[in-house]
Amino acid sequence: MDEKTLKTLEFPKVLERLAAYAAFSYSAALARELRPTTDRQEVLERQARTTEARHLLSVHDEIGVGGARDVRPQVELARRRGVLEAPDLLEIKNTLIAARELARSVERQEAPYPQLQAISARLAPPPGVVDAISQSISDRGEVLDSASPKLAAIRRELKTAHERLLSRLERMVNDADTAPMLQENLITQRNGRYVIPLRAEFKGRIRAIIHDQSSSGATLFVEPLATVELNNQWHELQLAERDEERRILAELTSRIGLHAEAIQQVVDALAEFDLALMCAKYADDLDACEPVLEPFREQENHPGSTLLLYQARHPLLDPQKVVAIDVDLFEKTFAVVITGPNTGGKTVTLKTVGLLVLMAQSGLHIPAQSGSKLSVFENLFADIGDEQSIEQSLSTFSGHITNIIRVLEAADQRSLVLFDELGAGTDPQEGAALARAILQHLVRRRITCMVATHYPELKAYAHGAPGVVNASMEFDVKTLRPTYHLNIGLPGRSNALLIAQRLGMPGDILKAARTVIDPDELRAEDLLDEIHHQRDRARQARAEADESRREAEKIRAELANRLEHIEDERLSILEKARQQAQNEIAALNREVEDARRALSRTRQPVEDIRELQDKVEKLEAETTQPVERRRTLKTPEARPLRAGDKVHVRSLGMDGKVAAIFDSEVEVQLGSLRVRARIADLQRPGEVEKPAPEPEKKRASGPSAAPENVFYPSPGMELDLRGQRGEDALEELDRYLEKAYLAGLPFVRIIHGKGTGRLKELVRKALRRAEHVKSWMVATEPEGGDGVTVAHMVTE
Structure with missing residues (x-):
């Protein structure tokens, strides 16, 4: 990819923002070195990696490479047989531990992350290195006594020698004969040896070696001859300790050197994983999405490229203020001519398109709406901004032309070319002719391009040339301010006379100016004014129609809701009446039966009773008919x-x-x-x-009989059965699984506790037989371990 274009489009600034999410310096360096790739398969893999990382962070936002450091310099020193200090070894250990913990975190995830798992497979630290460093180096970066038996013995002797030396000095300091000769009753150090502060006038009264004196000369710091040998022993043991520590560090460094390549691989993998997490975090903050990457297609008179961006936003501008644009190159279009006023957003539009292409091919999600599509271009060229060069004695126009020549030589059908203010900086007539010729050259070679210009000649060319389309940046003539919206299909208008009129330019001057303009151009501008006016009226009418439709839908929904409530009340009243009638009929049945028995005992005829009983049965049949719900107002689709x-x-x-x-x-x-x-x-x-129907009416038989498009409330993601008896727990479990299945829950957690294990066995035996449960598994330790069972529900 063209490096000059990367700087022109400010791609390094995007990488700096990406690097701000780094957990350690190596991944930050990888972010700054990130470059777009032209291999479509590699781009797809990078995009998939970012998508996986975003999903992983959404379910496990604490995951990361905390504790990792860029230990490549230390590992390289070990490879060259240098000796590492204890803090360096501690950094290597912490980095390897961070890699091990990250790999375990990825392994514990239920969802598949093929791209991230491929990286985490390289995170395994070489065996024995972490344990060896942990045994020898403390968390404060000090060599431990456990590093070697010899070191432990030396330190024991050192402690004894130190205590003996200080004890002897303390006796001297506190001695009644010696104390008056001392400046203070204290023990201090000079040149690594313990001394006492002797007053200068008592020099020679104590046999000693002078090591230092105070700035005033009033105090001499002396080492009594009685403690010289003790000081020597203590110092010798210090040297022995230093040599043994050095030997231990050299041994650990040697082990690091033996595994240098493996450790380097771990650090590389950590940086790659952190880079994926950085891309994910940056995408979340940008509210970005994964673009659809289309291959170049075979098409006559067309390069076969795809450039379709919905609601695209410049990633470096304030998200609260930036105006989103739609860039839609139609199936037969591959060149765009953008016209509009200065500061109207043409340059930002070109930079937005270019930056989003670079981001997509670098594996970054783009700040655009879902469904945006891009081709993987083999190169991208941009000529934007001031190309003046003092060193080369080039004017702005010369600088632009030099750059354009370079682009035309290098671009091909798999390239994207962005030209800003093509042909500007020179005589307007010659500049327009040159700009049109350059554009014709690009179109003839079928190179995907976007060109921003002021020249009306390019509008006319774009209107008639196959594969080329006009576009314009909107300008509000009422407020005299640009709106920064891009319109594909309509050329921009020349607003100079209209702006001058609104600002109060005298009418005779405006009239004289119009007489100079070519009548054909005036007619074209008037036609454009009418097109834009009619389009604005159509937009306003559509907005009003959409608002009216939304209001109508809202009112219709409210009416449907009211009718539903009225129907519910009607059904409730009729159901109560039906229930009351059934109760009265049941009482009547009991009275008829009592009468029949009384007549039977007195041997009286029961024909009249039978006739009455038939009427009661008829009434009973009528009251048992369910009350049907009337059809209410349909809500619009x-x-x-x-x-x-x-x-x-x-x-x-x-x-x-x-x-x-x-x-x-x-x-x-x-x-x-x-x-x-x-x-x-x-x-x-x-x-x-x-409202959800009763459970027995929800399904016929089996899990697949659950009705669609009906909302069933969720019973919650977990059920706590602790403390319940076996039969009661199983009944509640059965009801809960039924509700969870109907609500469409993907999985549920059954909390049964550990206890004696009886309830756990009953629950898991029931889950094996449950028709709504696809499989079950023991929860992980952080989720409750063996006291919790996770059941995966049948979802189809």
């Missing part, structure tokens, strides 16, 4: 879900925003968490939830 729509995830009871849409699932952003949910599990704001 909702439009298809789009990225950015607000939804409620029923099974989780949480509100979120649609981030991406797949065939039968939707990725929803719930705060910092991203989850996938079935479309049937989502509810839009304002939708009416239907």
Whole structure:
């Protein structure tokens, strides 16, 4: 990829922002060295790695490479047979431990992460290195006594010699004859040897070696001859300790050197893993998405490229202020001519497109809406900004032309070319002719390009040339300010006369100016004005229609909700009346039966009673008919879900925003968490939830009989059975599994505790037989271990 273009598009600034998420210096360096790749397969792998990392962070936000350091210099020194200091060895140990913990964290994840797992497979530290360092070096970076028996023995002797030396000196300091000759009753050190402060006037009164004196000369720091031998012994043991520590450090360093390649591989893998996490965190902060990477297709008179960006945002601008743009090169279009006023956003548009292509090919998710599509370009060239060069004595125009010549020589059909203010900086007529010729050259060679210009000649060329389309940056003539919106398909208007008129330019001057302009150009500008005016009116009418439709849908939903409540009340009243009638009929049946028995005992005819009994049975049959729900007002069919729509995830009871849409699932952003949910599990704001029918009416037989498009409330993700009797617990478990299946929960946690193990065995035996349970497993230790069973539910 062209390095000059990377700087022109400010790609290094994007990498600096990425590097800010690094956990240690090596991964930060990898981020700054990140470059776009032209291999589509590699780009797909990089994008998949970022997607996996985002998903992993959403379910395990604490995962990372904490404790890791860039220990490559230390490892290289060990390889060259140098000797590492204890803090260096401690850094190597902590880095290897961080790698081991990270690998274990990835292994414990239930979801597959093939890209990240391939990296974590290289995180295993060489055997014995961590244990050897832990046995010899403390967490404060000191050599431990346990490093070797000899060191332990030396330190014991050293402690004894030190105590003996200080004891002798303390007796001298506290001696009644010696104390008056001392400046202070203390013991200090000079040149690594213990001394006492003797007053200068008593020099020679104590047989001693003078090591130092105070700045005033009033105090001499002397070592009594009686302690010289003790000082010597203590110093010799210190040297022995130093030599043994050096030997231990050299031995540990030698072991590091033997495993230098393996440790280097671990550090590389840590940096790669951290880079993936950095890309994920940056993508989350940008609210970015994974682009769809389309291959170049075979197409006549077209390079076969794809450039489709929805709601694209410049990654370096304030997300609260940046205006999103749509860039949609139609199936037969590969060149865009953008016109519009100065400071209208043409340059930002070109930089946005270029930066998003570079980010996508570097493995970064792009700040655009889900569904954006890009080709993997083999090169990207940009001529944007001031190309003036004092060193080469080039003017701005000359600098641009020099760069353009370089681009034209290197670009091909697999390249993307971005030119800003093509042909500017020279005579307008010659500049326009040159700009048109350059654009024709690019189109003839079928090179995907976007060109920003002021020249009307390029608008006319783009209107008639196959594969080329006009585009413009909007300008609000009422406020005299740009809106920064990009319109594909419409050329920009020349607003100079209109702006001058609104600013108060005299009418005779404006009239004189219009007489100079070519009438054909005036007619074209008037036609453009009319097109833009009609488009604005159509936009306004559509916005009003959309608002009216939303209001109508809201009112319709409210009416449907009210009718549902009215129907519920009607059904409730009729059900109570039916129940009361059934009770009265039951009482009447009992009275008829009593009368029949009385007549039978007196041997009286019972024909009249039988006739009455038939009427009662007829009434009973009528009252047993269920009350049917009347058909209420239908709610209108909702439009298809789009990225950015607000939804409620029923099974989780949480509100979120649609981030991406797949065939039968939707990725929803719930705060910092991203989850996938079935479309049937989502509810839009304002939708009416239907009450769930009784359990026996919900299904016919088997798990597959559960009705679709009906909302069943979630019973929660876990059931606590601790302290319950076996039969009661199994009944509650059966009811809970039924509700969890109908609510569409993917898995549930059954808390039964450990105890005697009786309840645990009953629960797991029941789970084996349960028709709604696909499989079960013992929970991990952080989740409760053997006291909790995780059951994976049948979801289809």
